[in-house]
Amino acid sequence: MSFITADELKASYDVIVVGSGAGGGQAAYTLTMAGVKVLMVEAGRNYDPVKETPMFQIDSQAPLRAAPTPDKPLGFYDSTVDGGWVVPGEPFTNASTETGREFTWWRARMLGGRTNHWGRISLRSGPYDFKPHSRDGLGMDWPIGYEDVAPYYDKVEMLVGVYGSNESLENTPNSSPGVLLPPPKARAGELLTQQRAKKLGMPVIPIHRAVLSVKQDADTLPAKLHPNNPRAQRILAEAMRARAACFWATSCGRGCSIKANYQSPTVHLPPSHATGNLYILTNAMVREFTMYDRGKATGIAIIYKPTGTESRWSANTSWTPWAERSVARFRCWKTFRSTMRTARAAITSMYRGGSTASSTPGNWISRAATTSSLAPAATCRAWAPPPVSNRSRVATTAGSSRRTHAAITARL
Numbered sequence: 564m565s566f567i568t569a570d571e572l573k574a575s576y577d578v579i580v581v582g583s584g585a586g587g588g589q590a591a592y593t594l595t596m597a598g599v600k601v602l603m604v605e606a607g608r609n610y611d612p613v614k615e616t617p618m619f620q621i622d623s624q625a626p627l628r629a630a631p632t633p634d635k636p637l638g639f640y641d642s643t644v645d646g647g648w649v650v651p652g653e654p655f656t657n658a659s660t661e662t663g664r665e666f667t668w669w670r671a672r673m674l675g676g677r678t679n680h681w682g683r684i685s686l687r688s689g690p691y692d693f694k695p696h697s698r699d700g701l702g703m704d705w706p707i708g709y710e711d712v713a714p715y716y717d718k719v720e721m722l723v724g725v726y727g728s729n730e731s732l733e734n735t736p737n738s739s740p741g742v743l744l745p746p747p748k749a750r751a752g753e754l755l756t757q758q759r760a761k762k763l764g765m766p767v768i769p770i771h772r773a774v775l776s777v778k779q780d781a782d783t784l785p786a787k788l789h790p791n792n793p794r795a796q797r798i799l800a801e802a803m804r805a806r807a808a809c810f811w812a813t814s815c816g817r818g819c820s821i822k823a824n825y826q827s828p829t830v831h832l833p834p835s836h837a838t839g840n841l842y843i844l845t846n847a848m849v850r851e852f853t854m855y856d857r858g859k860a861t862g863i864a865i866i867y868k869p870t871g872t873e874s875r876w877s878a879n880t881s882w883t884p885w886a887e888r889s890v891a892r893f894r895c896w897k898t899f900r901s902t903m904r905t906a907r908a909a910i911t912s913m914y915r916g917g918s919t920a921s922s923t924p925g926n927w928i929s930r931a932a933t934t935s936s937l938a939p940a941a942t943c944r945a946w947a948p949p950p951v952s953n954r955s956r957v958a959t960t961a962g963s964s965r966r967t968h969a970a971i972t973a974r975l
């Protein structure tokens with residue numbers, strides 16, 4: 564990959580992307596494949612899951628038998644090599660200390676951010692989630708609807724590889740035909756639960772997860788994703804062929820050295836790098852966005868951690884995909900998780916057991932988690948990102964470079 568140091572920074576890039584997680588990885592992928600020169604600035608260190616993932620070590624090989632410690636709250640083998648609930652030097656305040664109302668936020672400081680250890684549960688927001696206020700008077704409507712983003716959900720699912728089934732359940736959109744990979748076969752416990760839950764009127768279906776249940780179809784998917792870009796097709800086909808299918812033996816939270824699950828450093832960054840358009844500066848904390856008088860970003864001020872020096876850089880466009888929108892998604896996931904707990908009172912969700920993978924999220928899951936009867940607030944209604952005014956602070960496009968922006972948009 565094209566890793567650079569602060570000394571090697573150039574005067575200007577087409578786009579600066581801050582952060583290398585789910586948002587930053589996708590942004591860099593889309594832009595570099597379209598021929599845009601991107602500088603990616605990442606606060607954490609470089610991280611290579613292929614070399615650094617201890618996929619086959621067992622708990623007894625780890626200190627304290629891999630039990631959680633203050634330094635590694637998610638256990639010794641968790642792939643978050645730097646960061647966590649508390650990040651030294653990055654204080655975090657909580658609006659409420661009341662039990663149940665405090666909000667903690669896991670912050671991974673490493674290449675790929677939280678995509679290295681996330682649960683890989685990949686659910687779409689449904690039509691209700693985009694228009695909560697119109698539906699029940701709560702929250703705020705998005706300025707766009709589900710149908711606006713549906714084609715992009717399809718693209719991302721094809722790109723990263725998501726398995727699951729289309730069940731046509733309420734507010735649980737289907738993917739387009741041919742997009743999802745086949746779900747793994749249900750295990751005995753899942754079949755039993757499915758059978759019993761049926762009597763209670765609860766569907767038990769495969770979860771959607773960003774894990775390759777089979778190898779991706781590198782012969783046809785690249786053309787669907789980059790119809791007019793043969794070079795991008797070639798690069799993506801090669802990247803897809805370098806990924807193996809999952810063998811269902813180890814925990815995804817450790818990371819994946821065979822690239823079977825989605826992590827930004829194994830899925831988004833290698834093809835971006837292969838375009839020759841991506842420059843990654845790790846260990847560089849963006850301290851400030853420089854703004855021009857209309858409140859739009861013109862560039863960034865960074866602290867380069869190895870030397871402690873500050874410098875300022877500009878680009879035609881700068882983008883912070885990890886900001887408010889990620890909070891919304893994260894809270895949405897937390898809501899989902901707490902709803903899962905509620906749902907478990909009625910029905911047990913599935914967890915894959917096994918010698919080293921007892922905490923790996925299950926392949927199958929009770930739909931009870933999101934049915935309105937059990938959990939009317941199970942959707943992300945309360946967490947819907949604010950409409951236009953705030954969101955425009957997140958994806959910032961320097962007004963002085965409208966022409967460049969138009970050119971980029973045209974190339975995309």
Ligand SMILES: Cc1cc2nc3c(=O)[nH]c(=O)nc-3n(C[C@H](O)[C@H](O)[C@H](O)COP(=O)(O)OP(=O)(O)OC[C@H]3O[C@@H](n4cnc5c(N)ncnc54)[C@H](O)[C@@H]3O)c2cc1C
Pocket residue numbers: 581582583584585586587588604605606607669670671672673674675676677678680681682683684685686847848849850884885886888889890892893896
């Ligand atoms: C334990 C856990 C399990 C999860 N499981 C799921 C799941 O199953 N399904 C699901 O949909 N979601 C899940 N999530 C949430 C999901 O991981 C996040 O929503 C998603 O990764 C967010 O992507 P992002 O790009 O916004 O942020 P991140 O992936 O966190 O990336 C942000 C990056 O920006 C960098 N950065 C931050 N500030 C700066 C700065 N000032 N300068 C430079 N770089 C900076 C960080 O170091 C980081 O690398 C889970 C989260 C956790 C913690």
